[in-house]
Structure formats: structure tokens, C-alpha cells
Amino acid sequence: MKKQLLWILLIFTFFGACKKTEEVEAQKIIDQKRIEDSISLVKKSAEITPLLDSIILKNKFNTIVSVDWDNKKIYERANGFSNFKTETKIDNQTLFPIASNSKQFAAVLILQLQEQQKLNIEDKVSRYLQNYKTKTYQEITIAQLLHHTSGINFTGERLLFKPGRAMHYSNDGYKSLGDIVENLTGKSYDDNVVALFQKLGMTHSSTGNLFNGNNFASAHLGSLKQNEEVPNMPKRLDKNSISIAAGGILSTVDDLHLWNRSLYNGKVLSDSAFQTFVKPAKTFDHYILGKVKYGCGIMIHEEDPKTYLHTGYVKGAPSLVMYYPESKTSVVILSNIANEKLGKKAIYKSHRKIRAKIDSLQMLWTKEETKNSNN
Secondary structure, three states: OHHHHHHHHHHHHHHHHHHHHHHHHHHHHHHHHHHHHHHHHHHHHHHHHHHHHHHHHHOOOOEEEEEEEOOEEEEEEEEOEEEOOOOEEOOOOOEEEOHHHHHHHHHHHHHHHHHOOOOOOOOEHHHOOHHHOOOOOOOOEHHHHHHOOOOOOOOOOOOOOOOOOOOOOOHHHHHHHHHHHHHHHOOOHHHHHHHHHHHHOOOOOEEOOOOOOOOEOOOEEEOOOOEEEOOOOOHHHHOOOOOHHHHOEEEOHHHHHHHHHHHOOOOOOOHHHHHHHOOOOEEEEEOOOEEEEEOOOOEEEOOOOOEEEEEEEEOOEEEEEEEEOOOOEEEEEEEOEEOHHHOHHHHOHHHHHHHHHHHHHHHHHHHHHHHHHHO
16 A cells, blocks of 8 residues: 555656646746847847838838837837927827728728628628619628729719629729618717727727817928918818718827737637738729729738738828738838828838838748748
């Protein structure tokens, strides 16, 4: 009996020692990963900072540019004023109108309703909205609104093309998606999207209707030396030509990083819904981004480096939000002045240069990580 007890004690001691050794080894791996991440963070920050600083300062870019790598900020620079009259400086708490970057939120709300079995995106819109019951619009589907392939043009009361045949970027289509959300939930679109913000912890985001603070980046038209403030902002974002669903959300760089991390890492949509979100419907030549594909409220650059992205523009407020899934890099560029006399390509000059630099770094970082993993 004593021998049996001794053997049992020895066995427990042996397995206890093994377990402790495993725990020590596991902790060593965790500590090593932290060291490697810390070194990588410093290296990436050192590589990106002079490149982006140069563009911002050389072009006198009135902006905040923020880059987040794997949930760690590797670059951020605020330059200029949120209001030129008061000379209030931009910081990471400043809310900007994000214009058409708002469309991805509308698409997510629609896909969440599909997950709840309250609609199917292949349904006819006429099932949910009275103004689509006319002969002109009755065949249009929700999916076609999401992909800008419906051909609707409410101004002319006629279709630009047969639904599904082509692509025409349409704020009207996304306004209609917002109307569907309201009809199916019995709540305003603003209440629906703010509930989404709150669930994710986006505590500083709002809409043009609801905002009632003093940290808003007023939109301006003209040059840094001579400009005028766009009137009635952000309330004017609810005009029928814009609408909250199509372009009326206000947000900060930190909230948009949180959005990107949540959306692209499975915290907003189920896997099947996310695959629908990023499934390309049409390829088109974007005047700023070049050839991209359009999913549901998001553009997709499929060539290396793969990027999910969207531009946004309302008068005096150009923006660009990007996410590189391979490296989990989130990029947010928000600005609040535009010289429309120079044209939209000139307005996005700094945005395009910053994107090009980050694209190059993404390729470099991917190559380095592949090399390290093979060693």
C-alpha cells in the first residue's frame, strides 16, 4: 500500500513538473513574441515616419493621418486647423465628416438584417419601399443598390441602364438602403448606426443629424491662404442629395481604426456575411484609386498589396480609409479643406502620395516577414 502511494506521489510530481516546464516554455514563447513585436513596431514606425512627414509638410496638408499596425499605432500626425477662423488645431479627438466612407456602415446594417432573416439582399426593393413599386424601379434588388448596379437616377425619373448590366455610383441607392433599415427596424437610421457605434465602442462617432459638440472639423473651400467655411455643416449632410446612409457620418481616426479592426477581424459580421461584404461585383476605374472592384459599400484592390478602401468627399472634406488584411494595417486620412477649382485629382494629391508610400512599405514588410519565417 505504501509503495502504491509512493508511486502515485511520484507520478503526480512528474506530471506536475512537466506541466510547470510546459508553462515556462509557453511563457518564453509569449515573451519572445512580445519582444519581436516591439522591435517590429519600432522598425516600422522608423520607416514610415519620415516618408509620410515629408508628404504632409511639403504639401502643407491640412489633415490628420494615422496608421495602425496590428492594433498598435505606428504613425500619426495632425497638421493644421479644424477651424481656420478660430485656429483650433486638429487632434485625434477631432470629428470629421467621412462622406462616402459612410456607405460601408449602411452595407453592414443591411447584411446584419439579412443575418437576422429580416431580408435577403436578392429581394426586390419594391418589397420594402413604396417608391420602388413603379414600373421603372420594380425589378431593382437590394444587392444592386449595394453594388451601384441598379441604374437608378431619381433626378431624371428613368434608369441609366437595365439593372445589373453596368455600374453607376449612386448616393440615391444608398439613401434607399437607409430607408430599408428604417422601415424594417422601426427606428431612424441615425439610431441604428449609433447603436452599432456603441456596440463596438466607437464613442466619438456621430451623424450629421445628431452631433451636438464643439470638436467638429468645419469643412472649407479654397486655399490655405484664402478659404471660406462650408455653411450649415454638419446638418446639411442630411439633404436628399447626400443622406446619412450615403455620406453623413462623422468620426475620428481612433474610432475608424477601431471600426477597421472590428470589421476585418470577425467582430461585426459572421464569416458568410463578411464574404458577401467583400465579394466584388464590378470592376471600375476610380478617378483617384485607379482600377478597383466594388463589394458592398467597400472598394477592393485585389493586386498586391491587397487593400480594402474607400474615398469620401463632401464639399471641403476629402477622406480616405484603407485596410491591408495581410498585415492588419489600418490607414485613416481625414482632411477638411479642398480647392475645387483645381479638380478632384488635385484635391486628393496628398492622399494618393501617402497611399503609394504605404503600398510600397506593405510590399517590403511582407517580403521581410516571408524571409524571416523561412529562416
